[in-house]
Amino acid sequence: MKPQMTVAEFIKQAREAGHDALGLGHDVEALMALAAVRRQTFLEHRDEASLRSWRELVGEVASMETPDPLTTRWLAIEHVRLGRAFELVAADDTTLQADATTWIATLGAEERQDVRHRFELDWVAPFKVAAVASRG
Secondary structure, three states: OOOOOOHHHHHHHHHHOOOOOOOOOOOHHHHHHHHHHHHHHHHHHOOHHHHHHHHHHHHHHHHOOOOOHHHHHHHHHHHHHHHHHHHHOOOOOOOHHHHHHHHHOOOOHHHHHHHHHHHHHHHHHHHHHHHHHHHO
């Protein structure tokens, strides 16, 4: 079986070849949308592989050209979410703290707490649905 290619490796390989099969290597909005899909996958599967895939995509967006204010805000929010996600699954990412510090400074303390709280609600939502369903 062929080993899986990471998102970053796929994008790098496509850029080096001068094409991008998915049309997302240079499209920040497409990368952001794919990151949202990966975040949802993580919330459903709660595994480290989907968390790292989500992290890779956010990292790709962060490494692109100087982001506009909306992308900067998105990066800040995603880094708050990623920080909490890594805590929840007790995983470690050596570069996340430094990256997060760069981006989350654009959010106020109250706003960071609100993003964190909303992410925690997304995290427990499947358990709440299961509890309601079991009560009949």
